[in-house]
Amino acid sequence: MSESNGRSSGAVAQHSDRGDEVADIVVIGAGIAGLCAAGELAKTGRRVLVLEKSRGAGGRMATRRFGGAVCDHGAQFFTIRGRAFGGIVAAAHAAGMATTWCEGFSRAPTVADPLENTADGHARWRGSRGMTDLPKWIAGGLTAGTVRTGIRATAIGLAAGRVRIAAEDAACGPMSFSAGGVLVTSPVPQSLELFAAGGMTAGQGADAEALASLGSVDYDPCFALMLVLRSPSLVPPPGGIQFAAGPISWLADNQQKGISPVPALTAHAGGEWSRRRFDDPPDNVADELTDLVRPWIDGDPAGAVIERSLHRWKYATPTTILPAPLVAVSAAPPVVCCGDAFAGPKVEGAASSGMAAARWLTRTLGSS
Ligand SMILES: Cc1cc2nc3c(=O)[nH]c(=O)nc-3n(C[C@H](O)[C@H](O)[C@H](O)COP(=O)(O)OP(=O)(O)OC[C@H]3O[C@@H](n4cnc5c(N)ncnc54)[C@H](O)[C@@H]3O)c2cc1C
Structure with a gap:
């Protein structure tokens, strides 16, 4: 040998x-x-x-570039609690590859409910040009x-x-x-x-x-819909909404986030919804998700959405x-x-x- x-x-x-x-x-x-x-x-x-x-x-820290937009479609942000990971992020920050986004997002029970701003003083981090920056x-x-x-x-x-x-x-x-x-x-x-x-x-x-x-x-699946928009979205600053239940779990404005040069949204479907629709034709899933995030699109999606892309995560987040x-x-x-x-x-x-x-x-x- x-x-x-x-x-x-x-x-x-x-x-x-x-x-x-x-x-x-x-x-x-x-x-x-x-x-x-x-x-x-x-x-x-x-x-x-x-x-x-x-x-x-x-892996699931993923960024897609299409139609002139930059969209994170897996993990959206990260937090730091421990010293070891904190040291890695601090070095990435010093190298210009990671930065803070905000200290909390708007929240609502579902897409049908009014939003509440829940900044909590705890930094949410992102890759400088997208989430793949840190692993890369x-x-x-x-x-x-x-x-x-x-x-x-x-x-x-x-x-x-x-x-x-x-x-x-x-x-x-x-x-x-x-x-x-x-x-x-x-x-x-x-x-x-x-x-x-x-x-x-x-x-x-x-x-x-x-x-x-x-x-x-076991893991929940997740559909991620990315939309390139003709004009800025109606998502309030700092550009993210967390929904506690229902078909949409998260909505982000990648332009306000600071990674996309043009207006672009990322919407995540909830685990239960994604599981039920997992094998549906992608165009049907994308149509339905687009309709659900319509309140945050300026105008009729038929004209306001320039391009779209759908990603299906089979193993998005562990349930155990x-x-x-x-x-x-x-x-x-x-x-x-x-x-x-x-x-x-x-x-x-x-x-x-x-x-x-x-x-x-x-x-x-x-x-x-
Ligand atoms: C839609 C979504 C939203 C999320 N939002 C957040 C968030 O906002 N904040 C947060 O902190 N976390 C979030 N997460 C979770 C976060 O992305 C994951 O917890 C984390 O990235 C997992 O890292 P990992 O290295 O364990 O796994 P992964 O990132 O999945 O890495 C595993 C790697 O193994 C590779 N691989 C698999 N099988 C093989 C094989 N046979 N041979 C070779 N390579 C293989 C895969 O391609 C992948 O690159 C989200 C995840 C998803 C999907």
């Missing part, structure tokens, strides 16, 4: 005799959890690879070649004391990786599919209790949050799951979970 057990931070590919690309640690997913984990792991000098199935980093900035700080986009992991299994990851490169086809440990940040139902595909079942390398706990995690910041599916070799379904939801919860999982992996590998 030519596999290296040594620690190097270089990004030059190393291969085992069976052709697997070798890394000390493979991270599945370049969302905020995977990237914060990779940043933490890089400090230990280990060779880390982050595999991301999409074309770019960010973290990815840019890692050694070149650490984050590999366009590579979808298809199976995670154990072989000869290491973890074997089968993957599909969008450009080059099937490939495989061998790692001393793996940190998995995909939405939990997708992570469980990866373990099943790799033969990691209860008693077959995977901890039965861990699998059962992961099996309890597990109590621990990570769940180890295997201890030797270590395979650990983390992300926003672990100990704390949302952007900061995912980042904190990723960093906790990285520290656990470092301790486990250090003592093995």
Whole structure:
């Protein structure tokens, strides 16, 4: 075997005799959890690879550019409660990649009710040009070649004391990786599919209790409708409305937010509504959502909406949050799951979970 057990931070590919690309640690997913984990792991000098199935980093911190507009269509803002995430955001702020948006939004029970302004003095943050700025900035700080986009992991299994990851490169086809440990940040139902595909079942390398706990995690879906408008929207400053119930859960004005050069709205449908309409034709969903946000569009949508785009998030927000910041599916070799379904939801919860999982992996590998 030519596999290296040594620690190097270089990004030059190393291969085992069976052709697997070798890394000390493979991270599945370049969302905020995977990237914060990779940043933490890089400090230990280990060779880390982050595999991301999409074309770019960010995951659910997502920004779409179309029709001259810039729209965040996943996470809309983030807050800071802990010191570790606060340190990352402070550095991103100093680099010009993150900034504050406001200290609270308008709220209403549903789209049919009057709005109440509920600024609470607690900063809501955003990426400077859109929410992807923060994950992209973290990815840019890692050694070149650490984050590999366009590579979808298809199976995670154990072989000869290491973890074997089968993957599909969008450009080059099937490939495989061998790692001393793996940190998995995909939405939990997708992570469980990866373990099943790799033969990691209860008693077959995977901890039965861990699998059962992961099996309890569910997510709400979410439709995100983005509208480019002819004239500024009627959303009151600072450009966001949170609805407690009903078909619309959130409405944002991306121009007031400071990311779009032209008037553009992002509307999120509520979890229950999105679940019911999940398989409906996209045009019907977009028509209905456009009608629901009509009170905040200046004029008849037929003429006032220049362009629109609909995104369907299957796993938008976890409805179950597990109590621990990570769940180890295997201890030797270590395979650990983390992300926003672990100990704390949302952007900061995912980042904190990723960093906790990285520290656990470092301790486990250090003592093995
Ligand atoms: C519509 C919506 C609105 C939201 N609003 C807010 C908000 O306002 N504030 C807030 O704090 N949070 C919000 N959130 C939640 C926030 O976006 C998430 O909690 C956070 O981004 C999750 O980060 P993560 O790294 O755990 O997961 P993700 O961001 O989902 O990252 C996982 C990554 O893994 C990749 N991946 C998955 N499977 C594979 C595979 N097999 N191989 C390779 N890569 C794979 C995915 O492409 C993705 O990039 C919102 C989410 C959505 C969808």
